[in-house]
Amino acid sequence: MAEGLARALERPLPRPRHDLLGYAVARVLEALLEAILAFEFLERGYSRNAAGKAFQAWKALTGALLALERDRVLEAMETGEQRRWPQEKAVPRVPTTRLKPLGQLLEEAAGLRGFSAYTDKALDLHVLPVPWPRPRPRAKQVPEPQGGRL
Numbered sequence: 001m002a003e004g005l006a007r008a009l010e011r012p013l014p015r016p017r018h019d020l021l022g023y024a025v026a027r028v029l030e031a032l033l034e035a036i037l038a039f040e041f042l043e044r045g046y047s048r049n050a051a052g053k054a055f056q057a058w059k060a061l062t063g064a065l066l067a068l069e070r071d072r073v074l075e076a077m078e079t080g081e082q083r084r085w086p087q088e089k090a091v092p093r094v095p096t097t098r099l100k101p102l103g104q105l106l107e108e109a110a111g112l113r114g115f116s117a118y119t120d121k122a123l124d125l126h127v128l129p130v131p132w133p134r135p136r137p138r139a140k141q142v143p144e145p146q147g148g149r150l
Contacts, residue, residue, distance in 0.1 A: 016091045020067050023091075027064035031057045051125040058122035062102060063094040069110035076109035099123060 014022035034057035041050035066073060066086065077083040089095065090102055103119030106112050 016067055017087070020070065024064040024067040027060045027067065031060035031064065034060060048128060051128045055122050055126040058119070058125075059094045059096070059099065062099065062106070062119070063091060065106055065110070065112070065115075066091045066094065066102065069106060069112075072109045073105060076105060096123075096126065 013026050016023040034053045038050045038053035038057060041047075041053060070086070070091065073086055074083050077086070090098065094102065099119055100116070100123065103116040107115040
């Protein structure tokens with residue numbers, strides 16, 4: 001099953017401006033494939049990889065829902081500038097940094113109850129802590145003033 005989904009995803013992703021339904025279908029297939037991979041990784045004990053795949057599946061599903069609910073999402077926007085951003089950036093890319101507000105927007109505009117709560121859980125998977133210590137960030141190197149005086 002996963003192989004058939006992978007072959008379907010090898011084709012170029014339809015552009016949301018030209019084929020919104022085709023784009024949404026491709027993103028749903030991507031979400032299914034990522035979810036299947038997440039379960040396979042989890043069965044093998046690769047929990048961090050499974051978390052990453054589950055997060056990617058949620059992003060793909062969010063992109064599909066943004067495409068399918070585009071009209072409702074655009075109605076919720078106030079100005080033309082605000083309406084342009086979802087069409088040009090949010091639907092095709094689903095930026096991780098804007099995932100939480102996009103989840104809230106889908107919940108409010110499209111009536112998808114609990115969507116933002118699930119988005120929060122997906123973001124928790126994305127920032128899953130690692131079991132080893134992270135290196136400390138180095139202090140910024142401040143250049144000395146000319147003449148050696150402070």
